[in-house]
Structure formats: structure tokens, C-alpha cells
Amino acid sequence: MKQFEEKRESCDILIVGGGIAGLTAAVAAKEKNPDASILIIEKQTAGYSGKANKGGGVLQWFALDRIVPEDFLAYHVPTVGAYLGDQNIMAKYVAMNNDMINRLEEWGVTVDRVMRPTGPMTYVVGVDLDVTLKVRQKAEKLGVRIIDKVTMSDLLKDGEKIAGAVGYNIEDGTFYVFEAKSVLLATGSQNYRVASMWSNGRGDGIAAAYRAGAEMRNAEFGNFSQFYKIHAQEEVVRGENYMYNKNDQNVTKNFRRFIEADISSTAIREWYEQMSQGKGPIKLRTPIMPGFGKMMPNRKYGIPFWDANHANAEGLDPETNAEVVPGLVGEQSPVRVDNDMKTTIEGLYAAGDVSYCGSGACGAVPAPPARNRGSGILNAVFAGMVAGDSQADYVKDAVQGKICEEQVAKFKEAAYAPLEREEGINPMEIIDDVQKIMCPCENSVYMAQYRLDICKRKLEKVKAKLPHLKANNMHELLTCHEAEATVLSCNMHLEAASMRKESRGWFLREDYPDMDNENWLKWIIVKNVDGKMTLHTEDVPIETYPIQPPK
Amino acid sequence: MINTRHKIEYNPENCVGCKLCYKACFVGVITWDAENKKPVFSYVEDCEHCCYCQIVCKKGCIKVCPDFDSQSFRQSFDVYNR
Ligand SMILES: Cc1cc2nc3c(=O)[nH]c(=O)nc-3n(C[C@H](O)[C@H](O)[C@H](O)COP(=O)(O)OP(=O)(O)OC[C@H]3O[C@@H](n4cnc5c(N)ncnc54)[C@H](O)[C@@H]3O)c2cc1C
Ligand code: SF4
Ligand code: SF4
Numbered sequence: 001m002k003q004f005e006e007k008r009e010s011c012d013i014l015i016v017g018g019g020i021a022g023l024t025a026a027v028a029a030k031e032k033n034p035d036a037s038i039l040i041i042e043k044q045t046a047g048y049s050g051k052a053n054k055g056g057g058v059l060q061w062f063a064l065d066r067i068v069p070e071d072f073l074a075y076h077v078p079t080v081g082a083y084l085g086d087q088n089i090m091a092k093y094v095a096m097n098n099d100m101i102n103r104l105e106e107w108g109v110t111v112d113r114v115m116r117p118t119g120p121m122t123y124v125v126g127v128d129l130d131v132t133l134k135v136r137q138k139a140e141k142l143g144v145r146i147i148d149k150v151t152m153s154d155l156l157k158d159g160e161k162i163a164g165a166v167g168y169n170i171e172d173g174t175f176y177v178f179e180a181k182s183v184l185l186a187t188g189s190q191n192y193r194v195a196s197m198w199s200n201g202r203g204d205g206i207a208a209a210y211r212a213g214a215e216m217r218n219a220e221f222g223n224f225s226q227f228y229k230i231h232a233q234e235e236v237v238r239g240e241n242y243m244y245n246k247n248d249q250n251v252t253k254n255f256r257r258f259i260e261a262d263i264s265s266t267a268i269r270e271w272y273e274q275m276s277q278g279k280g281p282i283k284l285r286t287p288i289m290p291g292f293g294k295m296m297p298n299r300k301y302g303i304p305f306w307d308a309n310h311a312n313a314e315g316l317d318p319e320t321n322a323e324v325v326p327g328l329v330g331e332q333s334p335v336r337v338d339n340d341m342k343t344t345i346e347g348l349y350a351a352g353d354v355s356y357c358g359s360g361a362c363g364a365v366p367a368p369p370a371r372n373r374g375s376g377i378l379n380a381v382f383a384g385m386v387a388g389d390s391q392a393d394y395v396k397d398a399v400q401g402k403i404c405e406e407q408v409a410k411f412k413e414a415a416y417a418p419l420e421r422e423e424g425i426n427p428m429e430i431i432d433d434v435q436k437i438m439c440p441c442e443n444s445v446y447m448a449q450y451r452l453d454i455c456k457r458k459l460e461k462v463k464a465k466l467p468h469l470k471a472n473n474m475h476e477l478l479t480c481h482e483a484e485a486t487v488l489s490c491n492m493h494l495e496a497a498s499m500r501k502e503s504r505g506w507f508l509r510e511d512y513p514d515m516d517n518e519n520w521l522k523w524i525i526v527k528n529v530d531g532k533m534t535l536h537t538e539d540v541p542i543e544t545y546p547i548q549p550p551k
Numbered sequence: 552m553i554n555t556r557h558k559i560e561y562n563p564e565n566c567v568g569c570k571l572c573y574k575a576c577f578v579g580v581i582t583w584d585a586e587n588k589k590p591v592f593s594y595v596e597d598c599e600h601c602c603y604c605q606i607v608c609k610k611g612c613i614k615v616c617p618d619f620d621s622q623s624f625r626q627s628f629d630v631y632n633r
Contacts, residue, residue: 045574053577054601129603170579196599200577233619301606308602312617475579475594 002419004173011039011145012395014165014180016152016205018046021352021380021387022186023135027107028388030142036395038144039178043151043170043478044200047136051188051353052377054197055309057131057302058124059111060374062097067121069094070546075121077547080371081363082505083521084218087545089339089361093382100381101125107138112296118261124374129301131377150176151478152205154411155183155212155348156403162347163401165208166411170478175415177408181398182347182391185209186384189353189367190222190489191330192438193431193482196233198329205354206335207485210492215336215344216526218357220496221507222332222489223444224366226263227271227284227324232313236324240267242286243324245279262371265506268326269446281323326441332489333357333367334526341387347398349391351383359383360523364505371506417469418480424470427483433462434486437494444493448510452498459494462487495535496524517549556618557598563589565610572604572613580604 013029015022018040026038040046062072069091076090077083104127105111112126140146152167156177164178187205191198210216227236241259243252251274255266271282296302317323335355337343343350350358356367356379368376418424437455438444466484471477502516503509522537542548559580568588573581581604582593590604600617 044577044579048574048603049577053603171582197601199599231619304606305602308605308615309600312600312602312615313619316619475597478579 002173002416004168004175004416006175006177008177008179009039009147010179012036012180013038013182013184013391014178015040015184015186016165017050017186017188017352017354018042018136018146018148019050019186019188019352019380020052020132020135020377021354021384022184023047023132023139024381024384025184025186025351025388025391026139026144027135027142028385029392030139030144032389033392033396034142036392039180040139040144040146041150041152041167041176041178042146042148045148046146047133049200050132051198051200052132052380053129055129055302055305056376057127057129057296057299058374059101059127059378060097060118060372061101061115061123061125062094063121063123064095064098072121073547076372077363078549080365080505082515083363083517083542083547083549084360084504084523084540085363086339086360087547089359092339092386093361093379096382096385097378100378100385103385104131104135104381108134110134112298114296118373122374126296126299127377128299129305151481152187152208153415153481155208156401156407156411157212157345158401158404160346161401162345163403166408166415168415170474173474175412177403179400179403181395181400182349184387184391185335185343185348185350185354186352186380187354189330189356190332190485192328192435192486192489194435194439195228195327195329198331201330201353202482203332203485203489204481206332207488209335209343209345209348209350210488210526210528212345212348213528214348216334216358216492217336217360217523219332219334219489219492219526220500220524221357221364221366221505222330222334222493223438224329224331224369224506225265225268225326225441225445226329227267228327229313229317229322230325232316232322233327234310234313234317235327236284238262239284239286239324240264242284243267243270243282244285245274245282247279249279251282262369262373264371265445265508268441269508271324271326272441272446283321283323285321326445328439328441328444330438331356331367332493334492336525337383339386340390341383342390347394347401349387351387352380355383364507366506415481416477418471419477421468421470424468425465427469427471427476427479430462430465430469430483431479431486433458433465434490438490445506446508446510447497449498452494456494456498459487459490463491491533492526495533496526499524499535499537521549556620557595557600558616558618559592559595559598559604560614560616561590561592562612564612566590566612567610569609571607571609575603575607577601577603
């Protein structure tokens, strides 16, 4: 085996991922318990990486001067979450809204407080693309340590309890062993590397949690899609309100009666049906409206960001009447957490995009935007604050788990194995295989059992390639691990989607078109038991929640 | 998608070695040449053409030139070779 330097680090709280969720948790934990030693490891560069720097920047603002959290539940639970959410966590998120934004400001984030209404209860306010960096600077001021360019590859356990993690430097290969009383996963979601801005979501944190035996919930709700212009690949936010087929028919009328603020899976289904009947291409008959991100003029980074992107796309598709296709964004975020962001493994927490659906907060929709624009960054901030708070208390009394050297050696060997092989398969081939399964909307958004079965057979062939992954350098080694995680996410999607025999919220099946509250007010839980993927269901405790489905 | 035809134009003339572009890349396309204090565009095939490196460079050294065709969204109809 090639020799790499090995380093050991020790801390009370290890945070994996330096996006907005991880950095928020670090600051929150330090504010609660200044004595706790906190270390963040980030695959790229904390404060710059992560999705909050990728263009958006709208934050949902609840008018808590006139509404109470139950008002929002009364709207959200039937229309968006489709009764599948954990209503307690959603209420907690709404209640903390104004305080969270105030606290971000205290930490140095500039908030554009011009209130733009998005509904009877909500507005959006804005932040710029330096939001994460500002939180990094705050964290460093409080004494949080940060190691960049180090990826976590596996979690270490002492019996059933977390003991730390292992990982490696993605440039020079240095191997790291981290000893920690508590670990927070803030590694983002799975996006199958498809849509460009979203493609840093590669699911390796989800995969590490799965391998360690943490439960997953709502894995079948991870397939957000939206329309993109076919050539320029520019997203067309809200264009689904004006879809026309080749016979000049307005086909939006087939699935919605009035203009809605956001895309729904019914628009994707309509696209598929029109195309299958030979009535495509589908074009949009409206001047394309700018996303919220561009509506805020005072953004030093946000405006040049979109201008540069738009300049590149310009000319490839005319502004109006461009053909659109659904593009898979993904956003599988299934790590199960409770209302304190605890996973099912003692000492292991998860916050942000890695556990949005797993927390149950959004119900039967994929993680952000989750038909709830402006909830991505804020959910990550919310979950980070709750996790940081909870971990700060936990480490006061927790005893450090013992590092098992056998586990370390096993994980180390597994991590570098693709570098050792003389020849083998390039990881991009595997990612490409998975994309061919996941991208067609009839496999990920509008499903049927026979199509899922075909996908499963294809995936078996992809899985057989995994032991032959070959990396020629450190960059490819990281891609190998991401490829493995991509296969796992696809696997969880196909199994959980096959199990759910109904349509609910974002989740649509051609063969089970109706919502079935009698049999399917249930969460599907996926779990690794001795290397085997198991699935079971758990009743949503709907009788304990304020909002109930009609009898 | 496997995309190999993106280009990133880099003009070192005004580069002050501030490292911002290297930090800004969220998928590790850019590595750092410590000796010469210059960015190296090592894995352009992985570029997601977000243009973040371009906009953070205060010296205007970087221009991202995406090739959209090599990265088009995969649809059912492509997959089945319509
Ligand atoms: C184009 C775009 C526009 C958006 N617009 C908005 C908007 O307007 N409003 C809004 O609220 N939300 C928006 N969102 C969503 C929002 O940005 C995200 O929900 C939020 O930033 C998620 O934060 P996070 O910290 O949970 O995850 P991420 O930002 O994905 O951060 C995860 C971090 O973990 C690192 N990491 C991953 N795996 C490992 C590992 N194994 N070891 C070490 N590090 C690892 C990653 O490099 C990354 O830095 C948008 C997203 C995109 C892509
Ligand atoms: S455009 Fe984005 S992905 Fe490409 S090199 Fe620059 S920062 Fe990295
Ligand atoms: S951001 Fe610009 S000036 Fe700074 S190192 Fe990169 S290319 Fe050079």
C-alpha cells in the first residue's frame, strides 16, 4: 500500500462540512459552551464551498407579528407536506424564524431587509453570496478550528456510540483519525452531480451515516426537478405556469388553475405525458422572469454571479419561447434526526441538507426548495443552531468513546483501495450509469413499478462494478467515494419508491395515482443491518399533531 | 455528466496570487501551485461552470467558457435513443 502521512486530532465536537449548516452549528455550540473544543473539517474550503454561495440568497421571513406557527402548518401540511411531516419540528422552525435572522445579523451577515411578500404569511429577505464566509469568520473569532481540503470517509464507533471519524486530505492524501465525543454531519444532500450549481451534493456524508447503521427516512422524496431551457440549461423558475405544446395548447391548464409560486411534480408529469403522446416540444410562452436572487439589486456577489452565468447562456436560447426539459436536481436528504437533530446513533447529529427530509420537517416533498422557497439556507441555519445547542450540552457529560484501531485500519484500507488497483473502472463511468437511471423523470418523479424494476436490474449491474473502481490520483479517489455514495442513494430511492404504493405530495406514481391515508400515513425507514439494506414502515403519529387529514 | 469540453481561460499577467479563486471552487477543479503562487486549473473536466472563480477574481484573470452541449440534461428520450 502507498504510504501516506497519518495525523491524529482530538476535539469535543467534530463538524463535518463547512457549509452554512456546519458553520452555524459551530458558532451556536461555542456560544452555548465556550469551553467545548470544536473542529470543522471541510472537503473543499469552508465558507466558500456549499450551496449558500451558489446564487440564491432569499430567506423566508414569517410575519410572526400577526401569525402563529399553527397558521403556517394549516397551510403547509395539507397543500405541501401532504400530512407526512413532523409538525412539531416545522412549528419549531417557524417559531425561531425572526430570531434566527436577527442572530445571523449579529454574527456579521448583511441582511437585505426589504420585505418582498410571497404569500399571506411570508416574505423574503435577502443575503449575499458571502453569507457563509461571514459565519466562518465569526466561528474562527470564537476559537473554532477549521481544516480545509479534508474529506470524511467513515465514522468511527465504540459499540453503539460515536467515537470520531476518519478521512483524508483530497490533495496530498494525508490520512486523518479524529477522536470526538460528538460528531455533526453537515455534508449536504445527494444531487447525483447533474444540475451544475447543485452538484456539490454528492451524498458521501449520507453514505457514511448509512454504513455506520444510522436510520434513513423519506429517501423516496429526494428528486426535486425543475424546467431548464434545453440548450442554455438556464433554469426557468415559475415558467411552468405558461407551458404550451406543439399544437399551441396551454397545457398548464391540465394541472393547475391559477398561477402558483413554485414548481410541482405535476408540471413534470404533464411534460412527460405531452412528450409521450407526441405533442412535444414543450415551450414557455412568457418573458422569463428573473429568479428572486436577481430581484435584489444590492448584492455585490449575487448580481455579477447571475450576470456571468446569463452571459454564458445568452444566444443559445432566445428569451421567450424556448424549449424546456425537466432537469433532475435531486436533493435526497434522508439522514433521520429527531427534533434536536440527533440521529439514531448516540453522539451523532445531522443538520442541514443532509437531513432535511430525514428530519420530517418538509413532509412529502424533496428538500429545499421543498415548495417552500427560501427555506433551504434557513433550514440549514435552524438545524445548525438546534444541533449546536444540543451538542454543546451533550459533550459536557459525555465520555469519549474508545477509538478501535482495527476499525481505523479497515477504513483506511477501504479508503485507499481504488489507488492500489492496477487497473479498473473510472468512477465517472459509474456516476454516468446512475444518471442514466435517475435523470429520466419517469424513474424519479412520475414512477411505475415496471419502470422501477427495470431500474433496479440496471443498478445491480452498476453495483457489480464498485469493487473495481480505479483512481489514478487523489482527485479521482474522492470521485470514487462519491460514486459509491451515488449508487447507494439511487438504491435507497428505488427500494423506498417501490414500497410506497400511492402518490403523495411530490411523489407521483402512474400505477397508484391517489393519496392513500388509510394505508400510507407512514414513513419508510431504510437501514443497513449487517451490510444488508432493510426497509420498514413507521406510522406518522398524526393523532398527536394539530393538523389532521379530512376523515 | 461526463463533460470534457469546458474551457477556463486564465491570464496570469495581472494575477496577484491571492488564492481566492482556489478557495472559491466548490468542486476542486482548481489546485494551487505554492511555489509560483498561481492557480492551476487541474480538473477542468469537472468544472460546473458556476463562474464563482471568475467573479471573485478582482484582477479579471479568469473567464469560464462552458460547453453546454457536453452537459445536457439527460431525458428519457435521449436514454432510449429516440
Ligand atoms: C443554485 C441554488 C440556489 C439556491 N437558492 C436558495 C435561496 O434562494 N434560498 C434558500 O434558502 N436556499 C437556497 N438554496 C438552498 C441552500 O443553499 C441550501 O439548502 C443550504 O445552503 C444547505 O446548506 P448545508 O450546509 O446543509 O449544505 P451544503 O451547502 O451542501 O454544505 C455541505 C458542505 O459539506 C462539505 N462536505 C460534503 N461531504 C463532505 C465530507 N465527506 N467531508 C467533508 N466535507 C464534506 C461540502 O463540500 C459542503 O461545503 C439554493 C441552492 C442552490 C444550489
Ligand atoms: S466555474 Fe465554478 S466549478 Fe468551474 S472552476 Fe470556477 S468555481 Fe470551480
Ligand atoms: S483570484 Fe485572480 S488574482 Fe487571485 S489568485 Fe486567482 S487568478 Fe490570481
